[in-house]
Amino acid sequence: MQTEIRDSIYGDNLEVMEALRQEIVTSIKTLGQSLEMESGLSPVDHCVSRIKSEESMREKCRRRGLPETAASALLTIHDAIGVRVVCAFPSDVYLVRDHLRDLPGFEIFEEKDYIREAKSNGYRSLHLILRTNDGRAPAGCALLTPGTPRAGGFFVEVQLRTISMESWAALEHQMKYKKEPSAKERLIVAELKRCADELASTDLSMQAIRDLILEDRNAAR
Numbered sequence: 191m192q193t194e195i196r197d198s199i200y201g202d203n204l205e206v207m208e209a210l211r212q213e214i215v216t217s218i219k220t221l222g223q224s225l226e227m228e229s230g231l232s233p234v235d236h237c238v239s240r241i242k243s244e245e246s247m248r249e250k251c252r253r254r255g256l257p258e259t260a261a262s263a264l265l266t267i268h269d270a271i272g273v274r275v276v277c278a279f280p281s282d283v284y285l286v287r288d289h290l291r292d293l294p295g296f297e298i299f300e301e302k303d304y305i306r307e308a309k310s311n312g313y314r315s316l317h318l319i320l321r322t323n324d325g326r327a328p329a330g331c332a333l334l335t336p337g338t339p340r341a342g343g344f345f346v347e348v349q350l351r352t353i354s355m356e357s358w359a360a361l362e363h364q365m366k367y368k369k370e371p372s373a374k375e376r377l378i379v380a381e382l383k384r385c386a387d388e389l390a391s392t393d394l395s396m397q398a399i400r401d402l403i404l405e406d407r408n409a410a411r
Contacts (some may be wrong), residue, residue, distance in 0.1 A: 199251075203330075204241070211346070214273050214348070217290075218275055219234065224345060231278070231404070235353055237317075238274050241353070270298075277353075280397055283351065286350055296320045298320060302316075305351075308390070315351040315353065322344045
């Protein structure tokens with residue numbers, strides 16, 4: 191039986207998408223290296239990135255009732271290019287956010303702050319959607335789907351969180367509890383929320399200790 195070969199849902203845009211992914215990651219790593227040279231401490235613990243796989247993007251289009259086209263994948267859906275930045279402390283998250291806000295060639299299209307206003311389950315992270323604003327726009331996407339922004343540009347989803355937020359999110363993801371949980375599962379959900387709140391408090395305490403250390407170093411110069 192012959193396997194059906196389909197064109198990429200991203201059309202002819204994969205090369206540009208890869209370049210954009212590398213551009214964002216390199217910029218974040220350069221920021222971390224620069225600040226580490228100044229203070230001895232980098233705001234960035236690590237950074238991971240990806241371009242959503244063809245099948246994952248097609249499945250997301252089907253789930254949202256969208257045609258499996260480049261316009262859907264690159265203009266209506268905004269996470270084809272994804273970057274996750276894990277920072278040492280909460281203040282570092284906003285430092286990196288400000289860096290991305292001023293990054294040439296990009297603008298912040300959307301921002302959701304789940305650190306200052308955590309989700310009900312305790313999830314904390316800062317989500318950004320960046321959009322290119324320098325003329326770089328997806329090729330072959332002239333026919334926009336309903337609800338698509340009229341201004342062209344590639345979108346990049348960036349998630350910023352601390353090390354403890356990252357650890358909690360990774361563990362919570364493994365907990366497969368139902369949308370309508372039993373009494374025992376509701377207890378688990380409550381415990382996860384309690385752990386998230388405790389980790390958030392610890393994050394702030396560790397940040398305060400870091401700030402004292404930096405003050406002491408600066409005073410000794």
